[in-house]
Amino acid sequence: MITVSKLAPALGAEIGGIDVAAPVDDATIAAIRAAWLEHLVLRVRGQSVTDPQLLEFSKRFGELDPPGPNPYGKPFLPQHPEMNVISNIKEGGAPIGNLGDGEAIWHADMTYIDNPPKAGLLFSIEIPPKGGDTFWANMYMAYESLPTQLKAAIEGRTAVHDATYNSAGIKRKGYKEVTDPREAPGARHALVKMHPETGRKCLFLGRRRNSYVSGYSLDESEALLDHLWAHATQPEFTFRQEWRVGDLMMWDNRCTLHRREAFDPNARRLMHRTQIKGDWATATPA
Numbered sequence: 001m002i003t004v005s006k007l008a009p010a011l012g013a014e015i016g017g018i019d020v021a022a023p024v025d026d027a028t029i030a031a032i033r034a035a036w037l038e039h040l041v042l043r044v045r046g047q048s049v050t051d052p053q054l055l056e057f058s059k060r061f062g063e064l065d066p067p068g069p070n071p072y073g074k075p076f077l078p079q080h081p082e083m084n085v086i087s088n089i090k091e092g093g094a095p096i097g098n099l100g101d102g103e104a105i106w107h108a109d110m111t112y113i114d115n116p117p118k119a120g121l122l123f124s125i126e127i128p129p130k131g132g133d134t135f136w137a138n139m140y141m142a143y144e145s146l147p148t149q150l151k152a153a154i155e156g157r158t159a160v161h162d163a164t165y166n167s168a169g170i171k172r173k174g175y176k177e178v179t180d181p182r183e184a185p186g187a188r189h190a191l192v193k194m195h196p197e198t199g200r201k202c203l204f205l206g207r208r209r210n211s212y213v214s215g216y217s218l219d220e221s222e223a224l225l226d227h228l229w230a231h232a233t234q235p236e237f238t239f240r241q242e243w244r245v246g247d248l249m250m251w252d253n254r255c256t257l258h259r260r261e262a263f264d265p266n267a268r269r270l271m272h273r274t275q276i277k278g279d280w281a282t283a284t285p286a
Contacts, residue, residue: 011138012239013039044248058274065117065277086271104167104260111206112163112186117275126270131263134241139202142232154191162210181212202255
């Protein structure tokens with residue numbers, strides 16, 4: 001039997017009574033799924049897993065989705081191309097992972113594609129003495145707390161989800177600088193989506209840079225997006241993860257945003273991440 005302990009009023013719960021490195025039975029997976037849908041973000045502490053074990057555990061929640069293109073144009077783990085590396089460590093002058101040591105701004109993963117991943121799992125191997133905390137925000141609460149007039153203003157609207165830059169502001173390999181958000185490459189998603197499993201409406205913002213809301217002038221779109229982002233990332237909608245080695249974080253990418261604080265560039269941070277293929281293609285429009 002797993003235990004489920006709430007971590008913050010807005011979202012987040014800690015799961016106890018599980019060893020991710022060992023085979024996990026179907027009943028336990030079902031209980032984790034239920035807790036995940038309820039709390040949006042799960043933490044499993046004190047784990048010791050190899051890459052193959054993390055991959056096997058991740059597969060219990062759906063088909064794996066390979067990471068998006070990184071700025072260096074090749075997988076960080078050629079032996080496990082379906083796994084991503086999040087790190088500031090360099091070996092021989094070359095980064096062994098993504099996102100470095102700076103701030104990673106609020107975002108949802110890979111929303112610049114038509115069917116972004118539905119979930120992510122991130123396992124901590126090395127962490128800095130301080131800094132590098134990760135925050136998640138609840139997009140159900142963000143939508144449900146919008147004024148009626150603002151809900152009406154975004155109903156049926158789509159927004160551009162730019163593919164040019166990652167969440168650390170690094171330009172992806174093969175992309176050109178964008179000067180007009182209306183011409184940004186990437187997917188167009190509804191600002192309000194209905195979660196495929198819970199049926200609840202949520203804001204679906206992706207990331208702020210080079211976003212543009214259809215049907216508005218550029219100035220109107222900028223003002224609307226600034227307002228939505230300020231609203232959606234208020235502290236009362238968030239949970240803060242202070243990392244320990246052996247933490248495994250699992251988040252629902254469909255109804256959350258996340259960001260990371262900067263940390264000392266002389267410290268080492270190493271994490272391995274998997275993600276689960278999206279299911280928006282089968283979702284009912286909001």
